[in-house]
Amino acid sequence: MKHIVTGIVAHVDAGKTTLSEALLYQAGTIRTWGRVDKGEAFLDTDAMEKKRGITIFSHQAELQYQDLALTLLDTPGHVDFAAQTEEVLPVLDYAILVVSATDGIPGYTRTLWHLLARYQVPVFLFVNKMDTRGADAAAVLQSLQTALSPGCTDFTPDAAGRLSEAALENAATQDDAVLADYLDTDALPDAALQQLIQRRQVFPVYFGAALKQTGVTELLAGLAHWTVPAPAAAQFGARVFKITHDDKGERLTWVRVTGGTLAARAVLVNDEKANQLRIYNGEKFTIAQTVPAGAVCAITGFTATYPGQGLGAEKDAPHPTLQPVLTYAVDPQGNDIPTCLQAMQELADEDPQLHVTWSEPLQEIRVQIMGVIQLEVLRQMMADRFHLTVDFVQGHILYKETIKAAMEGAGHFEPLRHYAEVHLLLQPGAPGSGLVYDSTTSPETLPQNWQHQVLTSLAAKEQLGVLIGAPLTDMHVTLVTGRGSIVHTVGGDFREASWRALRQGLMMLRAQDQCVILEPWYDFRLEIGRDQVGRAMNDIQRMSGTIADTEDADGATMTVLTGTAPVSEMQSYTQEVNTYTHGQGQLETVVAGYRPCHNADAVITAANYSPTGDLANPPGSVFVAKGAAYTVNWDKVPETMHLPYVYSAAQLAALGHDRA
CATH class of the missing domain: 3.30.230.10 (Ribosomal Protein S5; domain 2)
Incomplete structure (x- = not known):
């Protein structure tokens, strides 16, 4: 039985966790269908996730289908927690990218696509919510091929389980040598297709509705048939992709074993032993004495490991591309400052991108974040885990030079x-x-x-x-x-x-x-009423932003503006949009990286x-x-x-x- 590690990634609300639930249900891992909106999802195990109905942390599940043993890693969908998603990507054999049939290709989906390319992760796509009125499979496929890759190919099988001639032809055209063989023989062997997928030249696309269990069996069958296990090195190696603490405060180091065998009590880091090897399935786990290459487990006993770290023969992962763009000071709200600092440092142990520091001159704790939803989660984590009520103030942009x-x-x-x-x-x-x-x-x-x-x-x-x-x-x-x-x-x-x-x-x-001073910029997508376009354009110009495209949406009653703008100017624009559109408008922003500062002289003077x-x-x-x-x-x-x-x-x- 082949073993594959797969991560599910998506823009928030695309149905990622619902698809995870459907895969587990179809494979028989779970007997009861749990819904995200009711806080019943098997993989949304944290109380905050149940309350908010979104995935905040990555989770592991195990399933078997035909001859496939699949380790499934569900990742956060909200852009504020994108750093945790990026940490998971280097340990994946394949990824499943979930796209909503009616939401177009959002900016964050494009960000995920670029990250998957950076880490060279082969991708299967699942177009969800095909039961929604107006969903058009051909139009979505065309959008995927235009926005992501021409290699996006409809892998929906016919009644006999075969791919269409159009699918085979599109797949073959992604490689000159394969195309030549295809034209000579009028056939495309499965092994050749598997290699095209593994080399990220072809990206299988499946269509369905996870909530109604349609298209899920086809996706599972596709994963079982078209995936190829990664070769395992003989020498022991493993990569850390997550640090957490269990409900008893035990520190867990999550790893993917890339070579050899991991044994309990093995000395791996700074003379520290791997005390327990836990194989998680949702909230529950079993203890293993050895973990083979290709498997994922959580290790107890390590105190100084970090996401991206290579163990044994494995090298460290590349430095993550997604970086915080805002910094806040922690208001202890009357709590003991050293106690608050210790708690924040434990959270930073799990998420190094928080960059928790103590400013001696200002006598304050500072933390770096991606967005305001992350702040809300940090407040809740401080209250739930450490019984500390804190707030965050004095937000500033993180400039670079x-x-x-x-x-x-x-x-x-x-x-x-x-x-x-x-x-x-x-x-x-x-x-x-x-x-x-x-x-x-x-x-x-x-x-x-x-x-x-x-x-x-x-x-x-x-x-x-x-x-x-x-x-x-x-x-x-x-x-x-x-x-x-x-x-x-x-x-x-x-x-x-x-x-x-x-x-x-x-x-x-x-x-x-x-x-040069650099500042973070957003890629934005602003959906507003057609009569509000002039107001929006003036606002974007005032914010030193640029509009790249304008298109009609929602039966031409709404207009979508896309472009770029400085984070410093647009970070608080959501509330303004809600006000002048009376709650009908929607602003989506994704950090697009650092660019020259739009008001460098003012920033230099202020500093x-x-x-x-x-x-x-x-x-x-x-x-x-x-x-x-x-x-x-x-x-x-x-x-x-x-x-x-x-x-x-x-x-x-x-x-x-x-x-x-």
């Missing part, structure tokens, strides 16, 4: 009996690339262990920009030369020189007006940040003369460095490029 030209930055650290000099090439990176560190320095110029110290030091802390002190992103930093002393260089010297080199290069770029006054991030260098150390300001550094600069101004100009 980057550069738009190349620069060589230099840092020197030479107080008495210390010595290190570092030269870094700073270059703009692609949007969304984050910070990338590498080296082109030969070991003859700078020994490998010292190069390692430089690169490790750069990644050891959050590097800040010099405009408002926001985190740096989208920048490629290369170690191009450096020098140490066999006699005087000690631990920490290259750390100081590296950090100063980065800051000095940034200050040089700041003087040339080549530093009043002094990069030379930031004592934790100095841009100057330290030299020694006549037995005494002295500081050289950043602008005088080029003329005092011991090593010659690697790049001329002309070479830097050729290397630099504006941010796309």
Whole structure:
């Protein structure tokens, strides 16, 4: 029996959890049909999920159908909890993307599609709510092929269980070699189709209504027939995708075993043992002594694991692309601050994207979030789990900084009996690339262990920009030369020189007006009455937004505007829409990433940040003369460095490029 791990992903209200319930019911895992709207769903086990009727946390279920053993991971559908959905994707063999037959292709569905592509997850699509008036399978399929991929193919079988000629032809056209064979033989073997699906060239589409159990059996049969198990490595490996605490406070590390066998009591992390191996099915679990490759389990006994972590031979997952865009301070409402901080840190242990920090100068706890629904859930979690009533105040946008030209930055650290000099090439990176560190320095110029110290030091802390002190992103930093002393260089010297080199290069770029503030932007979809379009267009223009498209909807009585706008301007627009449309309008927003700030001058003025006054991030260098150390300001550094600069101004100009 083959074993597949599948995740169900969807835009909120597409029917994702209802489909999960239907799959479990059809497979015989559950005997009673539970409804989401009545808080009875097998996989919505948390009290908040039952109350709200939405999935907030990812959950696991096990089912068997024909020769398929399926581990099903149900994920949150609301965009505010998208980070938890992204954590699950790297451990999936396949995903089921649920789309509503009558809601078009929402922005968040497109976001999920891009995430699935990033993690190279093959996808089956289930078009739900086909029982709704106006649902048109052909029109939906055309929309999927246009918005997502031409490889979206109707896999609805005929009475004999065969695919239509149109489906085979569409699938074959997604690969030149397969198409040539298809034209020669007029046949498309199942094995070839399985490979096309696994390579993300073909995406099977099924149609149905999960609430009425239609199309569900066909989807199950398709998963059983068209999926191929991932090959398992011989050496033990596993990937962490979730951290939770059970109702007794036991910390659980959820993993997908990718190779070898996981055994109870195995020592895997920091000399800590895997005490229990739990196989969950909804709320209940069984304890296993071993877990084979391909399976999912929750482990007790670990205290410092984190989502995305690789265990054994498995490497860490890529850094998640979905990042919080808002920061709030925690109002303890009279509760003990250390107690509140400890509780928030436990929540951040489960969701590292919360980035819970303590600000000593302001004496406040800070947390980063995706949206206001997440705030409501955090309030409820603090009350239910820790019996703490808190609120969240002083919300701010999370800005970032980057550069738009190349620069060589230099840092020197030479107080008495210390010595290190570092030269870094700073270059703009692609949007969304984050910070990338590498080296082109030969070991003859700078020994490998010292190069390692430089690169490790750069990644050891959050590097800040010099405009408002926001985190740096989208920048490629290369170690191009450096020098140490066999006699005087000690631990920490290259750390100081590296950090100063980065800051000095940034200050040089700041003087040339080549530093950029970035802010988060929304992709929005605004549905309003036709007589309200003028008002909406004026609002979007006022918010520095852009309208990309306008189309009629709902029998031409409503109009849909799509486009982009800064989060800072649009984050509170929902209430305004509800007011002027008398509750008939609907605004949907999805974070589309970071782009240049629309009001950078105002943000810089408000921040009043002094990069030379930031004592934790100095841009100057330290030299020694006549037995005494002295500081050289950043602008005088080029003329005092011991090593010659690697790049001329002309070479830097050729290397630099504006941010796309």
